[in-house]
Amino acid sequence: ASKNDGRGQHRFYDQALSATVKGRAQLKARLLEALERGQFLLHYQPRVDTVSGALLSMEALLRWQQPEAGMIAPNEFIPLAESSGLILPIGERVIDMACAQLARWRAAALPLVPVSINVSVKQFASGRVLRQFEEAMRRHNVPASLLEIEVTESVMMGDHDEIAAELAAIRARGIKLHVDDFGTGYSSLSQLQRLRMDVLKVDRAFTAELGGPGQGRVFFQAIVSMAHALGMAVVAEGVETEAQLAILRELGCDEVQGYLISKPLPPDAMAGRFLTHRTLDALHA
Ligand code: C2E
Ligand code: MG
Ligand code: MG
Ligand code: MG
Secondary structure (H helix, E strand, C coil), X not given: CCCCCCCCXXXXXXXXXXXXXXXXXXXXXXXXXXXXXXXXXXXXXXXXXXXXXXXXXXXXXXXXXXXXXXXXCHHHCHHHHHHHCCHHHHHHHXXXXXXXXXXXXXXXXXXXXXXXEECCHHHHHXXXXXXXXXXXXXXXXXXXXXXXXXXXXXXXXXXXXXXXXXXXXXXHCCCEEEEEEECCCCCCXXXXXXXXXXXXXXXXXXXXXXXXXXXXXXXXXXXXXXXXXXXXXXXXXXXXXXXXXXXXXXXXXXXXCCCCCCCCECHHHHHHHHHCCCECHHHXX
C-alpha cells in the first residue's frame, strides 16, 4: 500500500507504525528523536458560534510527521508519551509551537482568534503548566487572552489540591479553561462549581446521538441549562451533519466544532480558509 492510495488511511498508519516501531522502548526512543528532529507539528480545527458561524477559536491538535510511517495521529502515541513521562517535554513543545504560530500569524497581519491547547492530567501533575505557558507567552509575545486550555474531567477528579490551585492561577492569569470530552468522565456538579471552568465541551459521542432515537437531545438540553446556570458556555464536539447543527441551535448550545465546519487543517490552510474571513459558508448563517 502507498501512503496516497486514499483507502483506510488510519489502518495504514497503524500498520506502518507497528512495522516501523517494535515495542514500547523503541516507540519511546522514536518519540525522543521526534522531539529532537522537530517531527511534531500542530493542525488547527475551528470552533464557531452556533448561530452566526463566527470563528471563535481554533484547537491545536498534535501530529507526528514520521519519516517512514507518515502522519501519525495523537491517539497512537500520546498514551505511551503519558506513561513514559515524555508528555512533559512534548506538551511543552506543543505550548511553544502554538504561541510561535500565533506570533507568525500576527506578523502576517492576520486577524487572530485564541488557540485552544490540550493539556493532560500528567502534565498538570508536574506542576509546571502555568510556568510553561508564561515562558512561551513571553518568548513569543503572546497575550493570555489568545490562549485557552482543554482538560479532561480526570484533571478535576479527586483531591488534587495542587492541581486545583494551578487551574485557579491559570484562570486568574486570563487563560480560559475548557472541560474536554465532557460526559465521558465522572466529574460532579460540585467539582465544576468549585473549580470554576469556563466552557464545557460535550464529547462527540453525545453529538452523534442527536437526531437518533435515543436520549441524546435530552442529555444536551440538561447540559446546556446546567452550564448556563453555572455561567459556562457549551461546545458540541464532533458536529458532522446539518441536522445535528439545527438541533444544537434549537437547544441553545453556544458553539460547535466538527467535520461539518472543517477537519483539523495545517496552519497555512487554516489561515487561508478561516483567518481571512470570519463567517463560514458552511453554516449558512
Ligand atoms: P480531543 O481534544 O477531544 O480532540 C478532538 C478530536 O476529535 C481530534 O482528534 C479531532 O480531529 C477529532 N474530531 C474533530 N471533529 C470531529 C468530527 O466531526 N468527527 C470525528 N469523528 N472526529 C472529530 P485527534 O486530532 O486525533 O486528537 C485525539 C485526541 O488526542 C484529542 O482529543 C486529545 O485528547 C489528544 N491530543 C491531541 N493533541 C494533543 C496535545 O497537543 N496534547 C495532549 N496532551 N493531547 C492531545
Ligand atoms: Mg480537545
Ligand atoms: Mg474532546
Ligand atoms: Mg478526546
